[in-house]
Amino acid sequence: MLKKVQYIKNLGVFDDFNWDREVKNKGGAVQNFVDINIIYGRNYSGKTTLSRIARALETRSLSDKYGAPSFQLKFDNNSEVTLAALSTHNKNIRVFNEDFIRDNLRFITNPDDSIEPFAILGDDNNKIEKEIEVLEVELGSNDEGNETGLFAKKKVAKATYENAFKDHKQLNDSLEKQLSDKATNKDIGIKYKPERYGDQNYTITKLKADITTVSSSDFQQLTSEQVSEHEKLIDEKILPAIPVFSPPKLSFLSLAQQVQVLVTKPISESDKIQALVKDAVLNRWVNEGRSHHRNKHEKCAFCDNEISAERWAELDKHFDEESELLEKSIDALLAKIETENEAVDMALTIDQSFFYSKFHSQLTSLDFRLKAATQDYQLALGNLAKQLKARKSDILNVKDYENPIDCAEALIPVWQEYSDLCAQSKLFSTSLASEQTKAKADLRLKEVADYLVTIDYQKQLNSIEFLQRKRDEAQQSKATIDEDIRKRQARITSKRRELNDEEKGAKKVNEYLNNFFGHKFLTLEAKKDEGQTQDAKRIRFEVIRDGRKAYHLSEGECSLLAFCYFLAKLDDIATKDSKPIIWIDDPISSLDGNHIFFIYTLLNAEVIDKGKFAQLFVSTHNLDFLKYLKRLKGKYVNQAGKEVDYQKQYFVVVRQDKSSTFQVMPTYLSTYVTEFNYLFHQIHKCAAIESVDDTNYIVFYSFANNARKFFEIYLYYKYPDQGMNESTLGKFFGEDSIPAVLTDRINNEYSHLSGVFERGATPIEVPEMQTAARRIIERLKQDSEQFLSLMRSVGEASDDI
Structure with a gap:
């Protein structure tokens, strides 16, 4: 219970x-x-x-x-x-509710459907029992440890499947554990190295996605050099701006042209001292001596001979303004060449600390080319300076001009490439985060690829696939045997149903419909289906009206039929006597x-x-x-x-x-059959009160309403043509008119506030109420049979008259 x-x-x-x-x-x-x-x-x-x-x-x-x-x-x-x-x-347990109706009486929602049949009793059929016996022999025994027939085969197939399932699961779980460890293990898990692999929420699901990626034929694994570059990249911090580089304007061609002019410029030979013209060293020595002796010595400091005015005049004509001007031009041009040399030398110094690591290899190569190009350019400038110095040393004699190679063509591209790297580095600063994310992803994929090699992933995968095929084959074999068993059990059930009589179930429903409800228009009939197979359902219930299948049943008819069906089903084979x-x-x-x-x-x-x-x-x-x-x-x-x-x-x-x-x-709902009984009980309680107190005042306060409604019901049934009024109240109380007038006042004044609204502001204290209640009870006692019945209906003693 x-x-x-x-x-x-x-x-x-x-x-x-x-x-x-x-x-x-x-x-x-x-x-x-x-x-x-x-x-x-x-x-x-x-x-x-x-x-x-x-x-x-x-x-x-x-x-x-x-x-x-x-x-x-x-x-x-x-x-x-x-x-x-x-x-x-x-x-x-058996339950009747809307779900029961929907499951068993489907025709209510689908008029073309039928009612679920049930059998109450059946007659023996030797032929059917023998067929059942054959089927049961084929099935065999299902007693544990003593299985025979199909159940024995099922046991073997089940054991085979369970072993195959266990082997597959064991290896698959082992691989899953390895993958799970690589994903989330604190020691080796990718999840716990977000600074290198970039995903602190890494899971085994993400690892499997990465495995798919690295297993692709077009996946390119990082080289050791690329790994090193990626490691440097993920350690990068945003660098300050690189100092602006402005390449100097080269003047090599202009300088070369000027050198050519000075080196090849002739000096007039008139009034020249031939001995000095022929000896450049002596000529330079004499020229320097002039600056040491003029206005300082009257005699030669070397030979101690007097320098005559005529000699000074010869020397001045030899070292004239034209040669001095050429020498000054050479000195000025040498200074320009030196300035150009220093400008080229100081134009650019490559400092890799200003750049991100990804540019370092390019900068190293560029620095080598920069130094080589700078050196070539300086050598070319040196060649020009050398030719100038040679002319200056032999100022009086024209020299052959040697045209050097213009090395600016090699230096300018180097400066331009440096400027391009500066621009790329600046741009890289804005995309560093995404580049680092990509680098971490590349490192993660390499880690995954390396791990697959470490655990021999593909070999394990092949073994799992082999064991899965064995498991599926065992499962299919088990399912085939289970299906054979199910079919035979279904046939046995079908045969046993033939031993039972579904028609008696339908007759039981009809008995209820006819005997209890007098409903002879609707009947339930058991119909036989001609199935294509032995397992097809052979019996169905249909609702018949006037000899034909009934459609469009009313809700009331559906309710009657459903309840009769439920009660009849309590006598079916599965429920009867249980x-x-x-x-x-x-x-x-x-x-x-x-x-x-x-x-x-x-x-x-x-x-x-x-x-x-x-x-x-x-x-x-x-x-x-x-x-x-x-x-x-x-x-x-x-x-x-x-x-x-x-x-x-x-x-x-x-x-x-x-x-x-x-x-x-609550008592008011469980005790009283009708409101009339309740109203009578309240009037009786009011009549029986000896004194009003906190335990019974509600009966006193409610008396007016209760009495009014009681008379409305009582007098309506006694005088259906009049109902409750002064006349019928008078008839109720008979010759004594005082109770009728008193009751009418209480009913009208104390059950309504209309017209005497001020009464609602004062407590009720009307002794006439109990008097009226007692008069009502006394009058009802005159019909002793009704009074006793009313008393019994409210649980009061019946000897109160």
Whole structure:
């Protein structure tokens, strides 16, 4: 027996329901389920959700549309069933709700469909039993350790598959572990070296993507030199701006032309001292001597001879202005050449510290070419200077001009390439982050490629693929045997169904429809299908009206048929005499008052009177049906052999905003069959009050409304042509007019505020109310049979007259 729904979480409108916290009786004790449980709740309060929990025990599954629900059911032997244990419990339960209807009576949603058949009883058929026997021999025994037939083959195939599965899984798990370690292990994992490999969120999934990349035929692995360059690159920091380089303007051609002019320029030979003209060294020595002697010595400091005026005149004519001007021109040009030499020498010094490492190899090559080109240019300048100096040493004699090679053609491209590298370095500063990211990715791919070689990845992969093929073959072999077993079991089931009589199931439904509801227009018939195979379903139920398949059933007809089908199914082979827990959810949808009563009658006669249940649950939203359910009663024989009454308890499902709870039904709803009974009870209580106090003042305050509504009902049925008025009140009280006038005043003044609004601002203290209540009770006692019936209906002693 189900004691309680211990808790429900995240299931429909039940958000966080706890039985021990919510379901308590008036004394504050936890109220458990009993033999018969009546549940009332308005529409959308959660009754169907409760029935679906019960049906989940029957079908052993719960809809996956609920998200992440949980619940726990507690039974009388302290056993528990949770969502996780649906497939393993041993509870016997049958549930009638909209899911049952949808699963078994599919024609309601699809008129062309049929009703799920069930068999109640069958006749033996020797031929069918022999066919079943042959099939069972082929199947063999499934007793553990003693398997035979197909079950023995299944055991071998299963063992083979499990071994193949184990071998494949073991090797595959080993490879997965190696890959996982490489991805996320703290010691060797790529994840923990983001400064080198660039991904601190690296996972095995990303590693497998990298493996795909490095396994591609067009993947180019980094060389050791490239690895070194990448390592330097990822260590780079943003460098300051490189000093601006402005290459000097070279004047080699101009200088060469000037040298040629000076070297080849002739000096006039008139008035020249031939001895000096022929001896350049002597000529230079004499010229220098002039500067040492003029205006300083009258005699030659070398030979101590007097230098005559005539000699000075000869020397001045020899060393004339033209030769001096040429010498000065040579000195000036030598100075220009020296300036050009220094400008070229200082024009550019390559400092690699200004550049990122990726440019260093280019800079090294460029520096070598720069020095070579600079040296060649300086040598060419030196050649020009050498020719000038030679002419200066022999100023009087023209020299042959030697035209040197112009080396500027080699130097200018070097300067331009340096400027280009400066621009590239500046541009690289803006893309350093992306270049480093790419470099880290390249290093990561190399690391992955190297690791695959280390663990012999391809060999492991080949072994795994081989073991997978063996596993798949074993699985296919096992599946083939399982399918053979399934087909034979299905044929056995089909044959056994032929031993049973589905037509009796349909007749049972028709019996309910005809005997309890007098519904002779609809019948249920068992139809045979001519299947293409032996496994095809041979029986289906169809709804027949006037000899033809019925379509467009009304909602009421669907409700009647569904409930009759459910009760008939309690006698099917799987259920009969098993006394399941029965849960019935709102079986009176779209039915009128008469049919509601018939549903109650059928339930009472076929379930309770026949004792087909171990425990019964009935839920409804209909107050008329609830009124009838209060009449349910019955007896059963207990273990001691004594006949005892079924226990009955009432509950309500209450929805508050978006969440529902389950509670013991309030007395006003469980005790009174109708509001008329309730109103009578309140008048009787008011008449019996000896003194008004805090325990009973509500009866006193409510008397006016209760009395007015009581008379409206009572006098309407007694005088349906008049209802309640002064005349009928007078007739009720007879010759004594005072109670009628008194009651009319109380009914009108104290059940309404209109016209006497100031009364609402003062407490009620009208002794006439109790007087009127007592007069009403005294008058009702005159009809002793009705009065006794009213007293019994509200649980009061019947000897009060």
